[in-house]
Amino acid sequence: MKLWGGRFTKPTNELVDEYTASIYFDKKLAKYDIQGSLAHVEMLNVCGIISKEDADKITEGLKKVAAKIESGEAELSAESEDIHMNVEKLLIEEVGPVGGKLHTGRSRNDQVALDMRLYLRVALVDLISLLGKVQESLLNQAKANLDTVMPGYTHLQRAQPVLFGHHMSAYVFMFQRDVERLQDSFKRVNKSPLGAGALAGTTFPIDREFVAERLGFDGICENSLDAVSDRDFVVEFLANASLISTHLSRLCEEMVQWSSAEFNFIELDDEFTTGSSMMPQKKNPDVAELVRGKTGRVYGHLMGMLTTLKGLPLAYNKDMQEDKEGMFDTVETLKGALALFAPMIESMQVKKENMHQAVKEDFSNATDLADYLVGKGMPFRESHAVVGQVVLHCINQGQYLLDLSLEEFQSFSNLIEEDIFNALTPETVVNARNVAGGTAKNRVEEQIEKASAYLKEN
Numbered sequence: 410m411k412l413w414g415g416r417f418t419k420p421t422n423e424l425v426d427e428y429t430a431s432i433y434f435d436k437k438l439a440k441y442d443i444q445g446s447l448a449h450v451e452m453l454n455v456c457g458i459i460s461k462e463d464a465d466k467i468t469e470g471l472k473k474v475a476a477k478i479e480s481g482e483a484e485l486s487a488e489s490e491d492i493h494m495n496v497e498k499l500l501i502e503e504v505g506p507v508g509g510k511l512h513t514g515r516s517r518n519d520q521v522a523l524d525m526r527l528y529l530r531v532a533l534v535d536l537i538s539l540l541g542k543v544q545e546s547l548l549n550q551a552k553a554n555l556d557t558v559m560p561g562y563t564h565l566q567r568a569q570p571v572l573f574g575h576h577m578s579a580y581v582f583m584f585q586r587d588v589e590r591l592q593d594s595f596k597r598v599n600k601s602p603l604g605a606g607a608l609a610g611t612t613f614p615i616d617r618e619f620v621a622e623r624l625g626f627d628g629i630c631e632n633s634l635d636a637v638s639d640r641d642f643v644v645e646f647l648a649n650a651s652l653i654s655t656h657l658s659r660l661c662e663e664m665v666q667w668s669s670a671e672f673n674f675i676e677l678d679d680e681f682t683t684g685s686s687m688m689p690q691k692k693n694p695d696v697a698e699l700v701r702g703k704t705g706r707v708y709g710h711l712m713g714m715l716t717t718l719k720g721l722p723l724a725y726n727k728d729m730q731e732d733k734e735g736m737f738d739t740v741e742t743l744k745g746a747l748a749l750f751a752p753m754i755e756s757m758q759v760k761k762e763n764m765h766q767a768v769k770e771d772f773s774n775a776t777d778l779a780d781y782l783v784g785k786g787m788p789f790r791e792s793h794a795v796v797g798q799v800v801l802h803c804i805n806q807g808q809y810l811l812d813l814s815l816e817e818f819q820s821f822s823n824l825i826e827e828d829i830f831n832a833l834t835p836e837t838v839v840n841a842r843n844v845a846g847g848t849a850k851n852r853v854e855e856q857i858e859k860a861s862a863y864l865k866e867n
């Protein structure tokens with residue numbers, strides 16, 4: 410007999426039980442479901458809705474059910490559909506008919522919204538802490554690479570040299586905004602929907618604030634229809650997770666490129682790479698590739714959730730049961746990636762010499778030659794054209810700018826003097842970008858300091 414079987418004359422079709430059940434995945438919410446029920450039953454007693462004796466029995470029973478689910482001893486069934494009804498059924502088995510008083514003044518609709526928020530709250534805290542570890546590993550690499558000059562790219566073409574420490578700190582700031590987004594979303598997640606009932610509230614004189622406070626919420630959802638029918642907090646989480654995945658994926662792509670023979674800028678530690686079953690020489694950046702690849706499923710969950718909610722009339726609709734798997738999978742996917750990321754970054758070997766050599770074999774100091782001429786009074790547009798000519802000449806000769814003699818330089822402009830040779834070295838070029846946020850060593854040090862201060866406050 411179903412908990413709601415009273416008005417039915419036939420049992421549900423077995424296929425329907427299987428199809429509509431969510432127990433296969435919402436069993437993850439067991440802990441939170443029981444946490445919510447413990448607060449609810451305490452409130453029912455405090456408000457004089459059930460006796461102390463009944464409340465105590467239910468409380469004891471719920472704790473036993475929690476232990477049995479935790480140990481795997483409890484049998485969870487599709488026949489009982491979801492975690493809420495499974496727990497209630499187990500409770501009644503444990504304490505008898507008095508267990509049936511637990512659901513007074515409550516619906517599964519406000520209950521499930523509560524469980525989702527309790528789950529997500531914990532996940533947000535975990536993810537913020539994992540992101541912090543990734544930020545730390547990037548900062549450590551940044552600090553260790555304040556003298557490492559590498560080619561900076563636009564369009565994946567060598568553009569201007571930058572410090573590897575500058576490149577690493579760029580990601581620290583991206584992840585900082587991700588942390589801030591999660592922190593900001595926390596306040597919208599941290600509201601209690603319990604007491605909204607099925608949609609309209611309840612006739613019992615419950616105390617919603619009491620339950621909210623017991624569960625550590627900052628307050629209650631103000632409108633009962635809204636409380637049970639929106640999952641915008643899930644969408645917001647999935648959107649934030651999508652951005653985190655984007656940032657991770659871009660860095661992964663760079664790590665894959667940098668560890669190729671073509672770049673040869675880094676070597677990932679053996680611990681974070683894998684081999685080929687056929688080609689003995691291979692060392693593949695599988696972790697970085699897979700993190701990049703899993704971005705697809707996170708984006709997919711965001712699209713899935715948005716699409717599920719679109720066009721749903723108020724209030725609760727069974728469609729909303731589809732909110733769970735994507736959220737769980739996103740939390741687990743991100744946790745897995747972030748946990749691996751910090752040690753993978755930390756243990757990555759940076760081939761400083763190769764980066765430096767690459768900068769010497771390109772035209773990434775061309776802007777500096779143009780800026781040099783501007784310093785001697787030439788309008789920038791003109792110097793840009795002159796340097797274009799110099800670069801073309803070098804390409805035809807198989808040379809780089811610093812291979813030219815003073816006479817050759819002067820054949821393009823007699824404004825060029827002996828000091829040009831120092832003006833075009835990678836170190837000078839980098840340190841000349843001495844603007845706030847720029848790649849000059851002291852500016853990157855400033856950025857690292859700022860980022861470290863943010864990290865301490867997270």
Ligand code: ARG
Nearest residue numbers: 431491517518521727729730
């Ligand atoms: N398993 C359901 C869900 O995840 C719980 C709420 C069910 N409510 C209902 N009226 N059928 O959404």
